[in-house]
Amino acid sequence: MKRLLLSCLAFLSMGVYAQTNVANYTFSKSSGMTYTSITGGTKLFPTGTNTTYDNEVSAAIPLSSPFTFGGVAMTTCYVSANGFIAFGAAPSGTNYTPMSSLGSTTGAISAFGQDGGFSSSDATQPIGNHEVRYEDLGTEFVVQWQDHANYSNRSTERLNFQIRLVYATGEIKIIYGNCTDPGTSTSNSTPHVGIRGNSTTYASNVNSLMIGNVPSGTTCDWSKAVTGSANNSTMLFSSTTNASVKIPAGLQYTWVPGTQAPVRTFAAATAITNNAATVNWTAPTGATAYNVQYRAVGSCDWTNLVGNPVSAATATITGLTQNTTYQVQVQALNGAVQSVYSHIPNAAGTGSGYASTGSFTTTPNCVSTVTGLSSSSLTPESATISWTASTTPPGNGYEYYYSTSSTTPISTVTPSGSVGAGVLTADLSGLTPSTQYYYWVRGNCNGTDKGVWSSSANFTTLGLCPTVTAPASSATGVSVTPTITWNAINGATGYKLKVGTTSGGNDILDMDIAGGTNSSYTLAAPLNFATTYYYSVTAYTANITGPATACTVRSFQTVCNSVNLPYTLDFESVTTPALPMCTTVINSGSGNLWKTATAPTGFTGKVLNYSYNSSNAANTWFFTQGLNLTAGVSYRIKYKYANATGTTQYPEKVKVAYGSSATSAAMTNTLADHANITGGTATNTFVDFTPNATGVYYFGFQAYSLADMNQIYVDDINIDVTPTCSEPSAVAVSAITTNGASISWTAPATAPGSGYEYYYSTNSTAPTASTTALGNSTTTSAPLSGLSPSTTYYVWVRSVCSSSDKSVWSIVATFNTLCGIVMAPFTQNFDSGAAPNCWNNVNPTATGTDANLFWKFSGNGDYGASPANNGKAAGTYAWVDASSPYAGAGTNTVQLVTPSVNLTGLTAPLVSFDWFKNHSMSTGTTVSPSSYDNNKLTVEVNDGNGWVVIFSDNTNLNQWRTVAVPLAASYIGATIQVRFTVDKNVNGNGYFYDDLLLDNVEVKQNPNLATSETVAKDHKINVYPNPFTETLTISDVSKVQSVSIVDVSGRLIKTIEKPSSELQLRDLKEGLYLVVLNMKDGSKQTVKAIKR
Incomplete structure (x- = not known):
């Protein structure tokens, strides 16, 4: 037992050690390799009958032989649709960063690790050709992504690549077939490529690659990738950033198990001169010698240090070019054993030098430091830059460089321009309006030797959209002959002025105003009163007709004049909560203001609304436009009003008045005072009045309710001369049937001499004065007949004072005829x-x-x-x-x-x-x-x-x-x-x-009644009782072979062979069933029975 335990511990110790040294794998790149597609094996994605895939992860896939990864024998792996495989456990479907995201996995190999998906570029390949599959070839295990893509670029990209595991050697190969250029989206455009063990510790367990747009505009593609500097290092694949950083067909990356750890720690470069520098690093365990390579930033290829290999953890690079930025990388050796090349260190040695700043910059032969950069004379397309003379003036003057990027130029960049000795300014032209530019200056000592670039300065060119000073945006009460003013733009040669009745329109004015110093224009032809106009001012130059983005369109309202009657205000033209044009609101207290709102029940469209203030009483006035009235003439104001519905009523108060100005003090003529408005039913009312003097009058609606009440709604304000024939009111409908109804109404104060006319329709559009009535009555009621059932009708009534004098139509009444069968x-x-x-x-x-x-x-x-x-x-x-x-x-x-x-x-x-x-x-x-x-x-x-x-x-x-x-x-x-x-x-x-x-x-x-069921009725067998509770009785069971009980969905519930006359069916649930009697002669009889 002790021997077994020690063996297990030894195995576990070996596994942990090996898996934490994936960084020790050696790495090589090959170009022009043959890409051999696999067509056998097993297709993983899309799954089933699906035609697309996204975020899928396979189940564990058995390997035909153990594959040694990081010293551990792997027997299964998992394939992610996101461009990588994993060991130990299935990765998350949304793991797009397999080098830096561990999850439950104990290893990962990534060929294009990011949010991947199927290519849908159907114009260039058969629909549905995209797939992920694997095949075990006995010597190799191959996973293939065919017509794959960055999910954000799947309409344009088609990528083909494989991960190949060589059983015998533990080699890992990633090989790329035909791949389109990168797509334009920058989302998910930096995939992970590399291998990772059972942790994300960069120093020992991550062996990844990186390439990017370094320096900007580089032509280095994926065959020039370098060692990653962290576990989240990435490869660029975006044509928006740089289309040249792409994947050449036949590119192969190979990792082979190794034992030498790479160089991971550097110190700052030292002894930097105009042609040499010393790089320094920390020796990894086991290293006895080193290979050093270097290159100028911008070069895709490396130069081997003369004297490789070196034995110490330091090396001096000579024969360099002055004022040039270089990158370095170091490979650790132990006899014939090699590590992967190191990452590129930065100047301090503490981070990544895979940037335009590189690992170090040689000193310039030209000692000329430029300071004091400034800009002046800005126009939309030009600027002047200046600087302070160098302490040691350069013999050949100065060079300057400008760009819309803030990235410092490298020493080998081509300057934007130059000036001669002693000149300290430069004029820049051909610039883009409203654009920020960065610029740098350096000395030019002799045409060959150049100083270092100065620190950057920046300026923004002027735009072509001047600051408009009048009329103010959304101004009201503007003159009908307005003067439009703006601030002139330096460098402009003229201005385009547009005025229209729609946003961006030019139906009123479309004029070029020559001369860049002009700053105003007065319209010659008067505009309409009380009208909204839209205008814009755009500058142009001799070379540029206008800005890339149109200048802001502003609006103004011309002054409101007084108008003649009739005056109608239904609030339908507004966008709530705004007020109609030429109306005003004031607050004479501390409550809320009148506004517009969506109409409640009983109103149509939009309404004037006062909503309660919990703490303060209402005291707000709404005023109409000024109206021209004549002394001694009788006028009528009509409107409707209501409170809100609700179980508990909170009474509201509204006063209606008119006066000579839109102020509360001028409202001296009270027309109505509704001091107790309750309920949600709209009330239609009118008031007749006669002004004493001819003039312009404003009509006001004052909300003066107590605090914390409810809602006030006002709508359909109409002011006109008092009609000689008044309309009836309170039209009501009763005795409604399927095809008829009775209507009634209230007569006006002065009954019409010739009775009434009525009109009804299934259309809610109100009749006009010329509409022909459908009936008449000499009383205040009338019957309607010949109507359609289940139909909505609208009815109006008007007074007939004489053949030539009829009132307006009444307020509509609505009813529905009863439903017919x-x-x-x-x-x-x-x-x-x-x-x-x-x-x-x-x-x-x-x-x-x-x-x-x-x-x-x-x-x-x-x-x-x-x-x-x-x-x-x-x-x-x-x-x-x-x-x-x-x-x-x-x-x-x-x-x-x-x-x-x-x-x-x-x-x-x-x-x-x-x-x-x-x-x-x-x-x-x-x-x-x-x-x-x-x-x-x-x-x-x-x-x-x-x-x-x-x-x-x-x-x-x-x-x-x-x-x-x-x-x-x-x-x-x-x-x-x-x-x-x-x-x-x-x-x-x-x-x-x-x-x-x-x-x-x-x-x-029923379309499914079978012929046999009809014929079988000749048997005349009865089934009873129906409905039944527990037992059904068959009147003549001698002719019945079997009985089938079927529910209404067609499902067979039970079959009773050789039944007795009494069927025991107490176990059935309540409902309708089909009892099918299968007769001995082959016919059927179906009976519908209800179980209680």
Whole structure:
């Protein structure tokens, strides 16, 4: 036992040690290798019948031989659709960073580790050619990603690559086939490539690669990748960043198990001169010598140090170029054993030098340091830069470099320009407006030797959108001949001025104003009063016609003039809570202000609204536009008003007055004082008045309620000359039948001499003065006949004072004719998003009006009945929301009842419907994971003799189910209603996860009545009683071979061979069943029986 324990401990110790030294693997790159696709083996993704994949991870895949990884024999692996494989455990499907994210895995090999997906570039390859598969070749285990892509670039990228594990040697090969250029999206564009052990410790257990846009615009592709500097080092693959950093076909990366640890720690470079530098590092365990390589930043290839290998942990590199930035890398040796090359250290030795700053920069021959950078004379496309002369003036002047990037240029970059000796300024041209530029300056000693670049400075070119000073944005009361002013832009040659009646429009003015110093323009032609206009000012230069992004469009309102009558204000033109143009609001107290709001019941569209202030009383005035009135003329103001509905009433107060200005002090002529407004019913009223003087008058509505009351609504303000013929009021409808009704109204104060006319329609559009009346009456009532059942009607009445003098039409009255009996076949698909006409949505036991105690017709189900599961758009089915209340009164009787349907003409009536119920606590497809009870749907039929259950079910399925229930022969020719009842609390354990949906209700002829069933009626065998409770009796069992009991969904419940005359059926649930008598002569007789 002791020997076995020691062996186990030795094995475990070896495994832990080996797996923490994956960094010791050696690495090599090869180009031009043959890429051999695999077509056998097993396809992993897409799975099943799917055509796409995303974030999939395979189950454990057995290896035909143990594969040694990090010293441990691996017998299985896991494949991620995100471009890598893992050992030990399945990685997360959303692991896009396998080198730095461990999870439960004990190792990973990544060829393109990022958020991967299928390529959908169908124009260049057959649809569905994308896949991930593996094949065990006996000597190698191969995983292949075919037509793969960065998920964010799957419409353009097609990548092909393999991970190959060589059983005999433990070699790991990543080989790339044909790969498109990178896509344009920068999301997920930096994949992980490399190997990682059972931790993410960079020093010992990560062996990864990196390449990027270093320096900017590099032409180095993936064949020039270098060793990663951290566990999160990445490879660039984005054409937006740099399309040259791509994957050449036939590129192969190879890792081979090794024992020499790499160099991981550096010190700062020392002894840096204009042609040499010394690099220093910490010797890793076991290293006896080192190879050193170096390159100038921007070069893709490395130069070997003369004198390689060196024995000490330091090396002096000579023969370098002055003022040049270099990168270095070091490889540790132990005899013939080699490590992977190190990462590139930075100048301090503490971080990554894979950047434009590199590992060190040689000193310049040209000792010229430039300071004091500044900019001036900015225009949209030019600038002047200047600097302070170097202490040692360079003989050949200065060079400058500018860019929209803040990255410091390297010494070998081509300058943007130069100036001669003694010149300390430079003019930059051809710039882009509204753009920030960075610039640097260096000395040019002799044409060959250059100084170091200075620190950067920056400037932003002027834009082509001037600062507009008048009119202010959204200004009101602007003159009809406005002057538009702006701040002139230095360098502009002119301005484009546009004025229109729509945003961005130019139907009023589209003018070029030459001269860059111009800063104003006055419109010559007057604009309209009380109108909104839109305008913009854009500068241009000799070379640029305008900005890349259009200048801001502003608006203003011209001054409001007084207007003649009639004046109508219905608030429909506003965007709530804004006020109509030319109206004003003031607050004479500390309460709230009038605003506009969506209309409540009894109003249409939008209304004027005052909403209570909890602490302060109302004292706010709303004023109309100024109106031109004449002394001695009688005028009429009409409007409607209301409070809000509610069990408890909070009275509101409104005063209506007029005066000579839109101020509270001027409102000296009170027209009405509504001091106790309660209830949510809109009241229509009018007041006649006569001004004493001719002039401009404003009409005010003052809310002056106490604090913490409710709502005030005002709408349909109309001011006009008092009509000589007044309209009737209070139009009412009574005695409504399926095809008729009676209307009545209240006569005006002065009854019309020639009676009344009325007009009705199924259209809510009000009649006009020229509309022909449909009837007349000399009294204050009239009958309507010839109407259609189940129809909404609108009716208006007007007074007839004489043949040439008729009033305006009254306020509309609305009514619905009663529902008539409809003839079968009958169908309802609930596609209107509202309750169908003549259906009853009731709950006989509810004591409240909560919407969740009634059927709904808009919106959609949730959780297991979400649109993603049920597949139908919101508002195309009826449904019961399982949400609260799911206990208490009404939760057992959520009922929906059809209109009355006459079955005359149906010889085999059938009720059918679709329903959906998928009890789930999530929006996934899981059925019935909840510990709460299932809701139940019960369907009943009533022909006047009481409700009979024909269907009842509480089961779940993640799809719509169609139920067809044949009705008993006793219903033929009858008139029926069908009732759908949902019980939300079957056993006192209801909850809100179980929404129930209903669609496509039909009452029609049964299309499936078999011929044999009709012929079999000649047997004249009776089955009774019907309905039954426990026992059914067959009148003549001698002719019956067997009996089949089938439920309404067609499911066989039981078969009784050689039955007796009495069938014991007490075990059946309540409902409708088909009792099929299988006769000895081969015919059948089907009887519909109801179990009580």
